[in-house]
Amino acid sequence: MSLEALFCDVDDFCQVFLPQWEREQLVCGERQRRRPARLSVSEMMTIIIHFHQSHYRHFKGYYLGYVRPHLKRAFPGLVSYQRFVALIPSVLIPLCAYLQQRKGPATGIAFIDATPITVCHNRRINRHRVFKKIARRGKTSMGWFYGFKLHLVVNDRGELLAFHVTPGNVDDRQPVPHLTQGLSGKLFGDKGYISKCLFQTLFEKGLQLMTPIRKNMHNRLLTLFDKLLLRRRALIETIHDQLKNISQIEHSRHRSIGNFMVNLVAGLIAYTHQPLKPSLNLTHPQLMLLNKPR
Structure with a gap:
């Protein structure tokens, strides 16, 4: 997706979202400075x-080595790198709202998995201080890590x-009921999602959880x-x-929680704009056959 097309899509969203967001914000009663920024929210x-x-490995090199030398005409109100970093947390809410409208449709087939985000x-x-109160040690099949988990649900089109x-x-099973609200059909996960209680909870909502079986479990009939x-x-x-190696959602250079969340959400948004995503390439008749009740 070109930079111009991306800006047009983001700016169209901001023109609708920002006025509504500003009307719903609470007022503390104190007089505050409302100096207009040189960069608009849609530009940031x-x-x-x-x-x-852009495939840059870190934001500083991208901003100083590409944005300021080559995008000055596209963004005439560019600020210094230090000022831009200070403004980054202010666009977290608009980015989250924009990501919500970038979600794909439910097709009746969904995949769920979690991946570690090491800080x-x-x-x-x-010695780590930035995420000391919220990050925790976890363990995956690859070993121990310190940070967070990103839980994703995607459809058959990626x-x-x-x-x-x-x-x-x-x-991994704890956030599944929240993640799958409004979904129906079949949900495919790995062995980490095996749970009779979770299966029953999702089944009552019209969602069938499908997982491989462990060695000590009885075999079951599957189509x-x-x-x-x-x-x-x-x-x-x-x-x-792709999120980690192309969209750069994981690195150890974060200096604030707000910037960490902006980096993660923006990486997910960048993925949704990819023209070619991993897909099963199922046709509509195949989807109808898969979702046909038996």
């Missing part, structure tokens, strides 16, 4: 999202349906389509890989 959002599409190396846990961020020690879809869980793992 565009720069932040475009960074996650520092394990050797520096005791489009984002829901996301949730939790401390690293939270069980051929369900078995094939269980083998395609790598779809969401590919999305996690």
Whole structure:
């Protein structure tokens, strides 16, 4: 997606969202300065999202090495790097609202998985201060980490349906009922989501949880389509890989919680703008056959 097209889409959203957001904000009664910023909210959002599409490894190099030398005509009100970093937390709410409208449609087939978001190396846990009160140690199949977990739900086209961020020690099954609100059909996950209670809770809402079985579990009958879809869980793992290696949602250079959340949300938005996403390439008749009650 070009920079011009991205700005137009973001600016159209801001023209509708910002006036409504400002009307609903609480007033403390104190007189405050409301000096207009040199950069508009839509311009800041565009720069932040475009960074996650630019393949730069860190924002400072992107802003100083690309934005200021090459995008001065596109953004005539550019500020210094230090000032821009200070303004980043102010666009968190608009970015979250914009991400909500970027979600894909529910197709009756969904995949769920969690991935660790490491905030520092394990050797520096005791010295880490930025996320000391909220980050936690967790363990995955790859070992221990310190930070958070990003829980994602995507459809068969690789489009984002829901996301949730939790401390690293939270069980993968805990946020599932919240993540799957409004979804129906079939939900495919790995062995970490095996739970009779969770299965029953989702089944009562019209969502069937499908997972592989452990060695000590009794075998169960599955249709051929369900078995094939269980083998395609790598779809969401590919999305996690793209978010970390292309959209740069994970790094250890954060200096505030607000900037961490902006970086994460903007990375998810950048992914939703990808023209080609990991997909199962299922046709509409195939989807109807999969969702047909038996």
